Amino acid sequence: MSTELRSRKKLKRDVQIWLEDVERIDGEIQSLDGRIGKSSAITRGFRAEDVLKMLKEVEEHIQKGKFHEGLVVDNPQWIGQVLSVTALSGEAAQAYIEEIWLYLMDDEVQKIGFCGMGGVGKTSIMKLINNQILKETWNFNSVIWITVSKEMSTAKLQKDIASKIGVTFSGDEDETTKAGMLFETLSRKSRFLMILDDLWDRIFLDKVGIPEPSAGSTIVLTTRSFDVCRQVGCCRVVKINPLAEEEAWNLFLEKQLRFSYDRLKDLKLQHCFLSCALYPEDFRIKEEDLIQLWIALWRKWIVGRQSLTGGYGIMHNNWNTSSLGRSWCEINGATKCAGIEQGPGEGFIDGELGVTTSLSFANVTTKILDLSRNPIMSLPISIANLKNLTALLLGECQNLEKEPSLSKLKFLKELDLHATNIKQVPHGMENLSRLKYLNLNDVELDEIPIGILSNLSLLQNLIIGEMLIRGEELHGLKKLEILKGLVLKKLPELKSICSADRVVVCDSLDYISVANCLKLKRMPLYLSHLHNFQPSPALSLSVYIEPKEWWESVEWYHPDTKSLLKPFLSLL
Known part of the structure; x- marks a missing residue:
């Protein structure tokens, strides 16, 4: 029964x-x-x-x-299902309940997002609200609770909604027909509340068969991602704060962490996730540095849409989904965490060394060597022993004046020397045929000698400051053809970026930053991906300009470019 x-x-x-x-x-x-x-x-x-x-x-x-x-x-009197839930204590939980309740009682608020990191109580809070509404049925005629599956599909979502609202599918309908059946039934319902719990990705309501709420109806979704709230069109978003430190560590020790790990799907991203276990006790790391190290971990460097810029986008999206809370904390001792596997067996050296004269490297399997922001003045010759090294990160080592030969580092893919005190390009750099990322920004180099860049045929990302590069040196760098980001900063004498009558066609550009280049009067860029399609929030494009007066006076190749860029513009 x-x-x-x-x-x-x-x-x-x-x-x-x-x-x-x-x-x-x-x-x-x-x-x-x-x-x-x-x-x-x-x-x-x-x-x-x-x-x-x-x-x-x-x-x-x-x-x-x-x-x-x-x-x-x-049962014609049935309006919803009472859900089993443990009572929550504390003023914080009650405050969230009261805020969401206030929005639910407002007929003008039709979509509500409730977002925050996993395990902090979003589902429990919404269950309590669900049960309370069922006791006070005067505001909603029906309450529909849908737990979105981990592997969400339109068909699964349609099936779950149908079972809650009394729609029966014969099994022969396609998704469009099912959406129409759900849409018709829900449209006849007045003042319904639909709660979509644990939504990981954007859904298109019309594709599923959910009508835009009106006449007192409301949709509430819980998610880890603020972006999901924005994409679905929530007019009110309640963000739940991270747990207190003790509660957060209890969550870390439970299996919820494994869920975030599994949800990443891609093996490379899972390796990035596991790399967090490599940091020593009391270690602090900037978000940007962590992202750079993640990119260095990837065995197969990315091309096309997943270029370096794309890599930053992917990592930032993962960072911003609230899968992980962000704060500094101290780690005392080592505790085995349930459900998390050992990371990939690859070497990793990172940390503050302080001033040392005895730094040396044995012939180990280290793949990433990060000595960024250390006061070292030189590297030992023994660095040549790190034959498996794929990333050498020395950014902001301001006392670093010279490096030994890098010619034996045949597998090096990333070399970061920005903001160092080197006066010449490291010896043997022309032999780094696998190099794909080179950062020489903010170094005292007037030019890169002939014969170096032309040998780096796989180079995808070249970051330089004010230095001379001969045109013939760039001719062989075919991998640089796809321009993803253009950054022009503090170039007071810059008047043009190409010959006067030429136009640069940029069909992949998704990042533009121009700051204090007041003599640059013309931007000869044709953004084909912007002109050929209607601009929308889904288009990945960011534009940062300083000052506002330059933006208002600069001329673009196409007269419509400035107006098309406005939705993506940030004036600094």
Whole structure:
């Protein structure tokens, strides 16, 4: 019978009477058993007739309990399902409940987002609200709770919604037909509340069959991602704060962390996630540096849309989904965390060394060497022993004046020397044929000697400051053809970025930053991906300009470019 007692159903009247008789007969049996237990051996035999009578009544009642036409009927008074939930304590939880409740009581608020990191109580809070609304039915005529599956699909979502609102699919309908059936049924409902719990990705309501809420209806979604709230069109977003430190570590030790790990899907991103376990006690790291190290971890460097800029986008999106809370904390001791596997068996050296004259490297399998922001003045010759090295990060080592030969680092893919004190390009750099990222910004180099860049045929990202590069050196760098980001900063004498009559066609540019280039009067860029399609929030494009006066006066190749860029513009 438990399978019959599902949402939107109630017991038939004769079934209710039958169950009431079961309780009555059970009480009589218990009473008879008590009387027999108190009887003496002589008087107990006189109770046999009562027992036989009771057995006959039980048998007859069992026969009456065969309801061949079913146990339940539709319940027209059903408005929603009460959910099992543990009571929450604390002022913070109550504050979130009151804020969401306030929005639910406002007919002008039709979509509400409730976002925050995993495990902090979003679902529990919404369950409490769900149950409270069912007690006060005057504001909503129906409450529909949908738990979005981890591997969400339109078909699965449609099936779950259909089961809650009484729509039956025959199995022959396609997704469009199902969406129409759901849309028609939900459109007839006045003042419905739909709660979409644990939404990981954007959904298109019309594709699923959910009408835009109106006339007192509301959609609430819980998610880890603020972007999901924005993409679905939530007009109110409630952000739940991260847990207190002790609560956060308790969550870290539980299996919720494994869920975030599994949800990343891509093996490279999972390796990035696991790399966080490599940092020593009391270690602090900037978000930007962590992202750069993640990129260095990837075995197969990315091309096309997943270029370096794309890599930053992917990492930042993952960082911003609130899968992880962001704060400094101290780690004392090592505790094994449930559900998390050991990271990939690859070497990693990172940390503040301080001033040292005895730095040396054995022939180890280290793949990433990060000495950024250290006061070292030189690197030992033994760095050549790190033959498996793929990333050498020395950014902001302001005392670093010279490096040994890098010619033996055949597998090096990333070399960061920005803001160092080197006066010449490291010896052997022309042999780094696998190099894909080179950062020489803010170094005292007037030019890169002939014969170096031309040998780096796989170079995808070249970051330089004010230095001379001969045109023939760039001719062989075919991987630089896809321009993803253009940054022009503090170039007071810059008047043009190409010949006067030429136009640069940029079909992949998604980042433009121009600051304090006041003599630059013309931007000869044709952004084909912007002109060929209608601008929308889904287009990945960021434009940062300083000052505002330059933006207002600069001329673009196409007269419509400035107006098309406005939705993506940030004036600094």
